[in-house]
Amino acid sequence: MQDVGIIMNGVTGRMGTNQHLIRSILALREEGGVELPGGERVVPDPILVGRNERKLQALCEEHDVDRYAVDPELETVLDGDDEIYFDSQVTPRRPEALLNAIDAGKHVYCEKPLATDLDEAKEVARAAKESDVKHGIVQDKLWLPGLMKLQRLIDHGFFGDLLSVRVEFGYWVFTGHVQPAQRPSWNYRAEDGGGIIDDMFSHWSYVLENLFGDVETVSCLGKIHIPERVDENGEAYEATAEDAAYAIMELEGDVVAQLNSSWTVRVNRDDLLEIQVDGTEGSAVAGLRECKTQHHSNTPKPEWNPDTPNEHDFYDDWEDVPNNQVFENAFKEQWAKYIRHVVAGEPFPWDFREGAKGVQLTEASYRSWDEGRRIEVPELEL
Numbered sequence: 001m002q003d004v005g006i007i008m009n010g011v012t013g014r015m016g017t018n019q020h021l022i023r024s025i026l027a028l029r030e031e032g033g034v035e036l037p038g039g040e041r042v043v044p045d046p047i048l049v050g051r052n053e054r055k056l057q058a059l060c061e062e063h064d065v066d067r068y069a070v071d072p073e074l075e076t077v078l079d080g081d082d083e084i085y086f087d088s089q090v091t092p093r094r095p096e097a098l099l100n101a102i103d104a105g106k107h108v109y110c111e112k113p114l115a116t117d118l119d120e121a122k123e124v125a126r127a128a129k130e131s132d133v134k135h136g137i138v139q140d141k142l143w144l145p146g147l148m149k150l151q152r153l154i155d156h157g158f159f160g161d162l163l164s165v166r167v168e169f170g171y172w173v174f175t176g177h178v179q180p181a182q183r184p185s186w187n188y189r190a191e192d193g194g195g196i197i198d199d200m201f202s203h204w205s206y207v208l209e210n211l212f213g214d215v216e217t218v219s220c221l222g223k224i225h226i227p228e229r230v231d232e233n234g235e236a237y238e239a240t241a242e243d244a245a246y247a248i249m250e251l252e253g254d255v256v257a258q259l260n261s262s263w264t265v266r267v268n269r270d271d272l273l274e275i276q277v278d279g280t281e282g283s284a285v286a287g288l289r290e291c292k293t294q295h296h297s298n299t300p301k302p303e304w305n306p307d308t309p310n311e312h313d314f315y316d317d318w319e320d321v322p323n324n325q326v327f328e329n330a331f332k333e334q335w336a337k338y339i340r341h342v343v344a345g346e347p348f349p350w351d352f353r354e355g356a357k358g359v360q361l362t363e364a365s366y367r368s369w370d371e372g373r374r375i376e377v378p379e380l381e382l
């Protein structure tokens with residue numbers, strides 16, 4: 001049994017606490033660590049880093065973690081023996097923090113997006129590539145059960161020729177005027193790295209690329225539907241970042257993807273994220289955990305006739321894809337793979353170049369909105 005030291009910066013945040021500390025690192029510790037190919041186990045040993053000592057202390061006490069350091073001590077921590085630096089701070093603070101960690105020879109793993117602009121993302125990706133460090137970026141949606149079921153269908157050749165993909169993502173985020181908002185206020189301030197394009201398009205980049213093919217062009221319209229929100233302190237502020245985005249992307253192989261991303265939509269579907277895939281041989285609709293299919297041979301033949309009531313239940317024509325396996329928390333799955341990559345050299349394709357591609361698509365989408373036209377997304381040169 002061996003330990004791997006992990007510096008966790010930004011761990012007092014929503015993602016840092018819930019997904020990375022509690023559901024990943026502490027869960028892996030409770031399981032006795034990550035199993036390596038030879039059967040040996042490696043146990044993650046976190047040191048929590050943040051700006052607020054009180055919050056760090058409380059987190060440590062609540063979860064029985066014995067090491068923390070406040071932000072100004074980070075430099076000293078980077079000089080220590082911990083092998084991995086992890087970053088889930090707000091995005092604008094990430095590139096510099098990653099560059100410092102790479103400079104200190106740490107292996108680096110971080111939340112998406114890698115940076116708020118492509119030049120910075122490329123600089124970080126280049127620095128990681130040119131050093132010996134192992135680098136990885138969170139691409140958690142790939143381990144959602146619904147998307148893993150979609151991948152299984154693709155691997156079985158279920159769809160025939162792929163035609164189109166429709167992504168419907170979103171839910172109502174309260175403005176804070178009457179009921180408190182369920183997302184941090186910086187998400188709605190462009191100057192703090194907010195905006196749904198910035199938040200979600202780095203996800204769409206790897207989801208589309210891994211399942212269906214590289215994105216070749218994007219047309220995107222963003223909107224600030226709600227111009228004023230109320231922050232964590234009850235203060236009204238101007239929303240300067242888009243709370244919805246409507247995009248069409250062309251993928252390699254002549255596949256068309258349409259993506260609606262919105263924090264200003266009320267849910268009338270099975271899940272907060274729904275992906276419909278249509279192919280010549282069959283279609284599927286995946287949510288976060290479930291996935292249903294309709295094969296060509298089971299496809300009904302609807303006739304357009306608004307003059308008579310619809311008596312056909314279209315939902316009945318779909319069949320559930322069974323689990324057939326145990327699905328673990330998506331973040332924990334990827335953490336275990338990253339730790340095996342660092343300690344045992346297992347392949348880990350979700351690296352900073354992929355992270356930079358997410359930023360490239362995000363930037364191209366903002367440009368498309370700004371210029372009111374379709375933008376090409378060329379192969380990324382670092």
Ligand SMILES: NC(=O)c1ccc[n+]([C@@H]2O[C@H](COP(=O)([O-])OP(=O)(O)OC[C@H]3O[C@@H](n4cnc5c(N)ncnc54)[C@H](O)[C@@H]3O)[C@@H](O)[C@H]2O)c1
Nearest residue numbers: 010011012013014015016088089090091111112113138184
């Ligand atoms: N993978 C995913 O599904 C997913 C989902 C949401 C957010 N994220 C990413 O995770 C990161 C953190 O997002 P979050 O939702 O946890 O945010 P959050 O506001 O809850 O947490 C932000 C963290 O950064 C720290 N921080 C440092 N400087 C700050 C500043 N000037 N203002 C505010 N906080 C500051 C905070 O102390 C906190 O620890 C972002 O980069 C975001 O894009 C990823």
